[in-house]
Amino acid sequence: xxxxxxxxxxxxxxxxxxxxxxxxxxxxxxLPTRIMFRANLSYDRLERxxxxxxxxxxxxELRDGDKVAYGLTGKGVNYLVEFRRVVDFAKAFGIPx
Amino acid sequence: xxxxxxLLDVWMEAASxxxxxxxxxxxxxxxxxxxxxxxxxxxxxxxxIGSGMxxxxxxxVYLVVTQRLQLRILLQAANLIYLLSTLAGYLMxxxxxxxxxxxxxxIAAQLVSLLEMSRPFLFFHLIDAFLLIYVCSNLVSSYIxxxxxxxxxxxxxxxxxxxxxxxxxxxxxxxxxxxxxxxxRLAGFLSLFMALATVALRR
Numbered sequence: 001x002x003x004x005x006x007x008x009x010x011x012x013x014x015x016x017x018x019x020x021x022x023x024x025x026x027x028x029x030x031l032p033t034r035i036m037f038r039a040n041l042s043y044d045r046l047e048r049x050x051x052x053x054x055x056x057x058x059x060x061e062l063r064d065g066d067k068v069a070y071g072l073t074g075k076g077v078n079y080l081v082e083f084r085r086v087v088d089f090a091k092a093f094g095i096p097x
Numbered sequence: 098x099x100x101x102x103x104l105l106d107v108w109m110e111a112a113s114x115x116x117x118x119x120x121x122x123x124x125x126x127x128x129x130x131x132x133x134x135x136x137x138x139x140x141x142x143x144x145x146i147g148s149g150m151x152x153x154x155x156x157x158v159y160l161v162v163t164q165r166l167q168l169r170i171l172l173q174a175a176n177l178i179y180l181l182s183t184l185a186g187y188l189m190x191x192x193x194x195x196x197x198x199x200x201x202x203x204i205a206a207q208l209v210s211l212l213e214m215s216r217p218f219l220f221f222h223l224i225d226a227f228l229l230i231y232v233c234s235n236l237v238s239s240y241i242x243x244x245x246x247x248x249x250x251x252x253x254x255x256x257x258x259x260x261x262x263x264x265x266x267x268x269x270x271x272x273x274x275x276x277x278x279x280x281x282r283l284a285g286f287l288s289l290f291m292a293l294a295t296v297a298l299r300r
Contacts (some may be wrong), residue, residue: 013131079130086136087125089296092126092247094239095135095193 012049014097015039017083019049020058022074029062044059104161109279111154117147118288120293132199135193142189149182180221187228194235222265229259257285 009016022038023030030038036046050070052057056083058076062069072080112186121143157177160166236252261282266276 011132013133017131021114046142063176082130085296087121088128088245088299089127089293090131090133090136091239091243092237092245092251092292092296093139093249094195094248095133096239097133097138 011097013083015041015045015049015059016053017080019046019053020072020080020083023059023072023076024071024080031067031069031070037069106276106279107154107157107161108297109283113169113279113286114147114150114154115282117143117150118241118291119263120289121147123293123297135195137190138193140217142186145182145189146186149179149186152182153179174213183225184221184228187232190232193196194232214298219265222262226259226266229255229262247292250288250295253283254288254292257281257288258284261285 002059018039018061019035019041023036026034031052032046033051035041035057036043038045041049050059053070054061056075057073058079061071062071090097105165121140124136124140124143127133128140156171160168160172166172207224233252233255236248240248240252258281261278264274264278264281
């Protein structure tokens with residue numbers, strides 16, 4: 001893999017954290033399309049990762065008629081806080097996440 | 098009984114080993130959160146270094162408490178465990194920064210150094226110092242990019258640990274410098290602890 005390709009690679013955990021951050025930046029609940037754009041994902045990957053986040057209990061489905069939004073759970077907020085700490089720790093040791 | 102300065106040396110090494118183990122444990126927690134392989138190398142590195150130092154401390158305390166300082170073979174074995182663990186730990190650190198080439202080069206250098214048995218411990222320190230220079234060069238480049246306080250503390254910590262490995266080498270010229278080794282290393286580990294506390298206690 002070239003350096004350029006390596007630099008673009010995002011781990012699954014980073015993608016999940018990006019999605020949680022996307023929901024957080026929308027005020028704690030967001031529509032799937034907003035999450036998709038903010039987390040820079042294709043629709044297929046969005047669906048897959050959203051289902052992972054729901055299964056992990058990090059986000060919850062919020063239905064309002066036909067519309068489905070996703071909201072951060074308490075566990076999701078805690079994970080995001082921990083993720084940011086870990087990123088800072090890794091950065092302090094010169095390891096990019 | 099061992100002289101007071103020797104015991105001070107032991108307690109300083111005990112404190113360094115505890116900080117090393119704490120950093121290693123936090124790195125494991127970090128690895129479990131983000132699954133980044135470099136963090137696993139960081140975790141293994143600090144756990145190995147911390148365990149090696151703690152082993153030497155426990156052996157020294159045992160020898161002092163039981164007044165069996167004449168058991169030189171046990172002391173030498175503890176020293177060897179310490180030197181091998183620091184070497185393995187720093188190799189792991191080099192791997193954390195992607196330095197596979199460096200890692201291989203240092204293993205080769207170590208094998209060559211084993212042939213030179215007149216001052217084997219000095220060779221260990223020399224190779225440790227080279228590995229730490231590689232680690233510090235990576236930390237300098239990442240500090241230039243981000244300039245955070247935690248990064249500065251980590252960089253200062255590794256520079257002090259590097260300086261501590263230089264002491265046995267400089268002691269050839271000026272022997273009293275050898276006594277500074279543990280103190281400088283402790284200062285380095287405390288700097289790493291400051292970085293860890295800054296990050297872990299952040300809300």
